[in-house]
Every structure is written in C-alpha cells, then in structure tokens.
Amino acid sequence: AGADCVVSTGGSQLLTEARHFRKPLLVVPEPGQYEQWINAHYAVRLRMGEMCPAERLTGELLRRFFQTRDGYRQQPAAEDGAATVA
Numbered sequence: 001a002g003a004d005c006v007v008s009t010g011g012s013q014l015l016t017e018a019r020h021f022r023k024p025l026l027v028v029p030e031p032g033q034y035e036q037w038i039n040a041h042y043a044v045r046l047r048m049g050e051m052c053p054a055e056r057l058t059g060e061l062l063r064r065f066f067q068t069r070d071g072y073r074q075q076p077a078a079e080d081g082a083a084t085v086a
Contacts, residue, residue, distance in 0.1 A: 024069035
C-alpha cells in the first residue's frame, strides 16, 4: 500500500491489489505464462500502466517508467463489489 508503483510479473492477484491501491504498474509477464500476457494486456487497456516482455526490459525502460508513472495514478477507484456480493 505504501509503494509508489509496482514492477512485477502479471499474476492476477497482484494486479488486482495494485488496482485497488491505485498503483501504477509495469507488468513483465513471465515467458510462456499466457494468462500473465492476457492480464498485462488488460492492465494496459485499463490504463493501469505499461507492459514489457522480459527480454526487452532495460534500465532505460525502467527509468522512463519511473519518470512517467504518475500519469497512471488518475484511474478511478475500482469498485469494491462486497455490497453486491453480500
């Protein structure tokens, strides 16, 4: 909750937690883990952040993401859904 942003693989639980806390994401899907690629695609589509294949991740790309990450903070808070489920 206290992080400025998240750089991680594309697991659904972590991406959901990042969305809840409105944290910018740099998603690096694990090679061969197709569900992570799908999750990364939707993270970009929802303007939660960016994605980068692991083999293309560089220090320069990380620096650029850290400099532009605040542009992804303006996402509306995700719906809680607990009241609907209850």
